[in-house]
Amino acid sequence: MKILTGNDLVSGDVIWWAGDGWSRQVGDSVDVGTHGDDLARTEEAALRVVGAYVIDATITDDGVRPAHIKDRIRALGPTVRPDLTLKPNDADAGNWVI
Amino acid sequence: MLPHLDRLSLVEVHFPAFGDGRGYSAARILRESGYQGELRAVGDVLVDQIMAMRRCGFDSFHPAKPLDDAAVDRALHRYADIYQKAIDGRQPVWAKRHPEKIYG
Amino acid sequence: MYRYDSYDQSIVDARVEEFRDQVQRRLTGALTEDQFKPLRLMNGLYLQLHAYMLRVAIPYGTLSGRQMRKLGEIAAKYDRGYGHFTTRQNLQYNWIKLADAPDILAELATVEMHAIQTSGNCIRNISSDQYAGVSADEVADPRPWAELLRQWSSFHPEFTYLPRKFKICVIASDDDRAAMKLHDIGLKLVSRDGVIGAEVYAGGGMGRTPMVAPLIRDFVPEEEIISYLEACLRVYNRYGRRDNKYKARIKILVHEIGVEAYKRQVEEEFAHMRTLGLNPPTEELDRIRAFFAPPAYETGLSEEIDRADPAFALWVDRQVAAHKAPGYAIVNISLKPLTGIPGDASAEQIELVAGLAEQYSLDELRVTHAQNLVLPHVKKADLHAIWQKLEAAGLAEANLDLITDIIACPGLDYCALANARSIPLAQKIAQRFAAAERQAELGELKLKISGCINACGHHHAGHIGILGVDRKGVENFQLSLGGSGAEDTSLGQITGPGFSEDGVVDAIEKVTDLYLAQRESGERFLDTYRRLGMKPFKEAIYG
Ligand code: HEM
Ligand code: SF4
Numbered sequence: 001m002k003i004l005t006g007n008d009l010v011s012g013d014v015i016w017w018a019g020d021g022w023s024r025q026v027g028d029s030v031d032v033g034t035h036g037d038d039l040a041r042t043e044e045a046a047l048r049v050v051g052a053y054v055i056d057a058t059i060t061d062d063g064v065r066p067a068h069i070k071d072r073i074r075a076l077g078p079t080v081r082p083d084l085t086l087k088p089n090d091a092d093a094g095n096w097v098i
Numbered sequence: 099m100l101p102h103l104d105r106l107s108l109v110e111v112h113f114p115a116f117g118d119g120r121g122y123s124a125a126r127i128l129r130e131s132g133y134q135g136e137l138r139a140v141g142d143v144l145v146d147q148i149m150a151m152r153r154c155g156f157d158s159f160h161p162a163k164p165l166d167d168a169a170v171d172r173a174l175h176r177y178a179d180i181y182q183k184a185i186d187g188r189q190p191v192w193a194k195r196h197p198e199k200i201y202g
Numbered sequence: 203m204y205r206y207d208s209y210d211q212s213i214v215d216a217r218v219e220e221f222r223d224q225v226q227r228r229l230t231g232a233l234t235e236d237q238f239k240p241l242r243l244m245n246g247l248y249l250q251l252h253a254y255m256l257r258v259a260i261p262y263g264t265l266s267g268r269q270m271r272k273l274g275e276i277a278a279k280y281d282r283g284y285g286h287f288t289t290r291q292n293l294q295y296n297w298i299k300l301a302d303a304p305d306i307l308a309e310l311a312t313v314e315m316h317a318i319q320t321s322g323n324c325i326r327n328i329s330s331d332q333y334a335g336v337s338a339d340e341v342a343d344p345r346p347w348a349e350l351l352r353q354w355s356s357f358h359p360e361f362t363y364l365p366r367k368f369k370i371c372v373i374a375s376d377d378d379r380a381a382m383k384l385h386d387i388g389l390k391l392v393s394r395d396g397v398i399g400a401e402v403y404a405g406g407g408m409g410r411t412p413m414v415a416p417l418i419r420d421f422v423p424e425e426e427i428i429s430y431l432e433a434c435l436r437v438y439n440r441y442g443r444r445d446n447k448y449k450a451r452i453k454i455l456v457h458e459i460g461v462e463a464y465k466r467q468v469e470e471e472f473a474h475m476r477t478l479g480l481n482p483p484t485e486e487l488d489r490i491r492a493f494f495a496p497p498a499y500e501t502g503l504s505e506e507i508d509r510a511d512p513a514f515a516l517w518v519d520r521q522v523a524a525h526k527a528p529g530y531a532i533v534n535i536s537l538k539p540l541t542g543i544p545g546d547a548s549a550e551q552i553e554l555v556a557g558l559a560e561q562y563s564l565d566e567l568r569v570t571h572a573q574n575l576v577l578p579h580v581k582k583a584d585l586h587a588i589w590q591k592l593e594a595a596g597l598a599e600a601n602l603d604l605i606t607d608i609i610a611c612p613g614l615d616y617c618a619l620a621n622a623r624s625i626p627l628a629q630k631i632a633q634r635f636a637a638a639e640r641q642a643e644l645g646e647l648k649l650k651i652s653g654c655i656n657a658c659g660h661h662h663a664g665h666i667g668i669l670g671v672d673r674k675g676v677e678n679f680q681l682s683l684g685g686s687g688a689e690d691t692s693l694g695q696i697t698g699p700g701f702s703e704d705g706v707v708d709a710i711e712k713v714t715d716l717y718l719a720q721r722e723s724g725e726r727f728l729d730t731y732r733r734l735g736m737k738p739f740k741e742a743i744y745g
């Protein structure tokens with residue numbers, strides 16, 4: 001599937017297109033099909049996102065999994081600071097990115 | 099071109115992209131060689147660059163996208179002090195700090 | 203230390219207001235991201251993997267306790283409680299909100315700091331020797347020159363849109379602690395017939411095409427340094443390549459037209475420039491120099507250090523360097539705890555070090571290109587008290603210049619350009635070589651890791667260098683040997699095919715074992731490598 005991601009313009013947080021708005025959880029991502037680039041342009045113009053781009057992803061047992069490690073690290077947070085990731089209480093969360 | 103400068107009254111320097119800074123050197127070289135006529139910056143000229151262009155000797159601007167006059171005015175007056183001697187005749191802070199020295 | 207006068211302050215304050223205006227225009231949509239990006243970069247604000255990142259300049263690596271305290275306060279108030287000290291004497295915050303950035307710059311301005319030109323294709327923060335002013339072997343303190351250049355380069359009207367970034371370094375000792383020849387321009391102060399001037403090196407750099415800068419002039423007197431640099435920059439601004447950003451650094455220009463041609467053009471331009479009155483009067487450098495006059499050292503101090511505690515003695519032997527004044531010492535504070543993140547410091551640690559500087563180091567601190575901190579003026583009698591406080595804060599690692607004193611860029615954990623994670627690899631290596639005896643046995647061994655070819659982690663200059671590459675979406679690491687960023691500058695050679703994370707740690711163990719087996723008396727790893735060449739190391743690794 002194709003999903004759309006970027007950063008929140010004001011806070012810089014990593015965000016994912018969830019169909020009716022943006023989410024901080026990669027798991028909320030929806031397939032944007034061939035509309036990703038258009039969506040990115042409108043959402044950027046509406047000042048809700050910066051640096052939006054379309055990526056490949058798959059659905060797995062753990063939910064939506066971006067194809068590239070870079071986007072998996074974006075989805076989780078820095079693997080060397082588990083306390084600052086979206087899963088601070090899951091000691092093994094870092095394994096998901098590899 | 100430099101030997102014929104005194105016969106020219108307008109030189110346009112083209113900025114193909116705002117990040118292409120060769121025009122700043124070109125302008126200074128013209129002024130350092132004694133060119134007195136109009137020196138116009140043309141092309142991708144943004145308000146945030148006007149002050150540097152003025153300091154390098156440009157005295158007119160023909161931006162591809164028109165600029166807001168009030169914003170240009172703010173940009174030109176934002177820095178009361180500057181660190182380098184350039185073409186615009188403004189005193190750098192080192193000259194203000196040592197007023198006993200005479201600068202030509 | 204240098205203090206701003208009302209001119210310096212007005213310029214920095216004006217910049218904060220200008221940026222506030224630009225951020226406002228961005229937040230209301232008057233500026234698109236394409237228009238805003240170069241403006242925010244000129245103020246050190248990047249968009250990184252997880253958030254905005256702000257890079258703050260620590261000019262020539264010197265700061266006061268008050269400035270350091272402010273860096274800690276900002277980390278606690280606007281970031282997630284820490285900062286990252288970089289190889290270019292900057293500090294990076296990783297979790298900045300766009301709307302907060304102007305307020306952060308305003309807070310920095312209250313302690314005479316800024317983020318001006320910490321990114322963008324302009325002249326960047328001027329770097330220098332962390333022992334400037336306190337080492338016995340320098341011909342003069344390089345920092346007055348660096349401050350003169352900081353002022354000259356700030357908002358330079360002609361050189362703000364160069365073909366590419368431009369990094370200048372100033373040193374004044376034969377021992378190069380700042381990788382001077384790996385800068386776009388490196389200045390080494392020398393004395394000739396009692397006059398101080400600079401040897402000028404141009405066209406060094408790392409990145410994808412690393413080059414060691416050749417000497418282009420053996421002496422520029424101090425009163426002409428500005429016009430000479432204007433000439434160097436003008437030639438580069440006019441003729442540096444703009445068609446390909448990977449070929450846009452000055453090193454490529456110097457390489458393509460040749461050193462002699464570049465020198466000739468600079469000399470022609472200089473002959474013209476020196477007639478234009480661009481140089482500040484000598485009184486200006488004297489004015490700046492007065493701020494860096496040696497502080498009032500106490501006399502009659504004891505040289506004794508009580509070495510009864512073995513852990514303390516080990517730390518002293520590793521982290522403490524000779525100071526030019528009797529009874530004083532230079533303390534290196536390691537930011538490389540074995541399980542930590544190279545260069546990271548928490549707000550509390552920053553605050554603690556600020557306090558140590560105020561209490562024990564004449565209110566002065568340094569940051570180093572190796573991502574460590576320095577207390578430059580410490581009485582030997584105070585060393586034990588300082589060590590105890592560092593120990594309590596997790597800052598008493600004794601590993602300066604050893605294999606675990608690893609330089610590592612942020613890599614894929616933070617950086618949008620990365621291919622691989624540098625930090626977890628640094629931690630694995632540190633753990634493998636953790637035993638203090640083993641580190642001491644290996645001696646000086648500079649290990650440097652970059653997460654991609656941009657080489658922010660100086661891997662080309664590592665005795666052992668590691669480069670992260672992307673192999674079909676999987677992190678992979680290339681090993682290189684024989685680089686140096688010191689006075690014997692050299693570029694490392696790649697050993698061969700790359701490795702997985704664990705594989706590269708094993709390979710390092712093989713090359714260090716070979717070194718231990720083959721070294722002759724007094725040889726460092728680098729010396730043995732240079733004597734033996736790559737072949738035996740390659741055999742040991744891939745054999
Ligand atoms: C995380 C954000 C960063 C980005 C986006 C970034 C980007 C870059 C790029 C694109 C280059 C290559 C420039 C060229 O070859 O023309 C570069 C070089 C460099 N960066 Fe970074 N960097 C980052 C962080 C850092 C950090 C954390 C450090 C210090 C630890 C650092 C220090 C350097 C150094 C020393 C160079 C080599 C300069 C040279 O080529 O001569 N950078 N960086
Ligand atoms: S070397 Fe590459 S990965 Fe590391 S900080 Fe620089 S740009 Fe990022």
